Amino acid sequence: MNDGQPAYGLWVLVVLNSTIFIMFAYSFFKPATARDWRTFGAFSAFIVALFVEMYGFPLTIYLLSGWLQTNYPGLDILSHESGHLWSTLFGEQGDPHFGFLHIASYILLAAGFILLSSAWRVLYHAQRSKTLATSGPYARIRHPQYVAFVMILLGFLLQWPTLLTLLMFPILLVMYGRLALTEEADMRALFGQAYERYASVTPRFIPRLSRPDETLN
Template identity: 60%
Template sequence: MSTDYGYDLWGLVIINSAVFIIFAFSFVRPRTKLDWRALGGFSAFIVALFTEMYGFPLTIYLLSGWLGNRMPGGDLLNHNSGHLWQDLTGWQGDPHLSPLHILSNVLIAAGFILLYVSWQVLFAAQRDHRLAVTGVYARLRHPQYLGFLTIMAGFLLQWPTLLTLLMFPVLVIVYLRLDRKEERMVEAEFGDEYAAYRRQVLGFVPRFGRRTAGSRGRTPQEGL
């Protein structure tokens, strides 16, 4: 066994998973079943990620033969070897300083910022019983879903695992289905006002150069 075995650190699995899940929870404040499903999918991804990052390196074991051929003489069970993209692209320095790792940190931070600014707009709209169409909601209908996906994409650049790589496209589909259900509920409540907003603002791709018609309204479902 490697003398620098970087796993079986289950305390770190629990602490890191709890920190990221609680952080996300504080920004989205789930209220409905759909909200909890969205947060639940994100939480499952985070637990799976940190389980392999600090607990048991399942991906490293399953790919050990192939990785051994690609990286002869490498210490696969050293914790830094879990940064597979850096290893496979030939990065020789500290994996934490590689362009991919830096980009991953940017994406993770951007995702949490998006969750935070989305919640600020949504909370104010809920309080005033309005449709949320200002701030980030003037550019995106589902900024909180996009925030979750951006965070997960960042982690995939930083520490890819077979399980999280499989989970990510599944969660994309789950979020797309959840947003369709939410939109039907919101349109039933706000009618033409929401229908007009939906025609002007895309769900996950920001549209710049134009504003939505009207700046009032609210939905307890929109975004998350």
């Protein structure tokens, strides 16, 4: 699992990776309101915290170094592979990039960005036409963009857990939940009974398996 080579202090990679993922998410989310920017800002803070520990300064590894060296005496805590803590804790052998959790993280990341892109296209056209977004992912859940962000965050946590991002994750879940409720109140004020009918047949976060039969528009 360990190659014996230090893999930190690479601040160029911190900046490069953070910028790529934040701009990629921005291109789909397109924050416009103050609420949008708060949501996107929290996501960006998570991404920066993640890559700082992945390539810059491994705070979690240092804080747990005593425990790790006691329980895993052959572990080189300064190698990049050791940062994949789930692989260490579950006793996985070989390259952690090919482990079950790492592969699952790639699936979650890809699915999250695909869902984010799909939801943004539907929402963009709905906003331009001043209509309620009820097609595509919105036909199955009311807040596909928030679900997409959570999938992306969870994907990163499966790949590279840190104490800070593990602490931030439930906070972000609560934040997205509250933003979803605020957004629903705005939609009810704007679309009235049309939104009530939509919300009555469309789950908030857990996707429905079949499309609703009711006419929503």
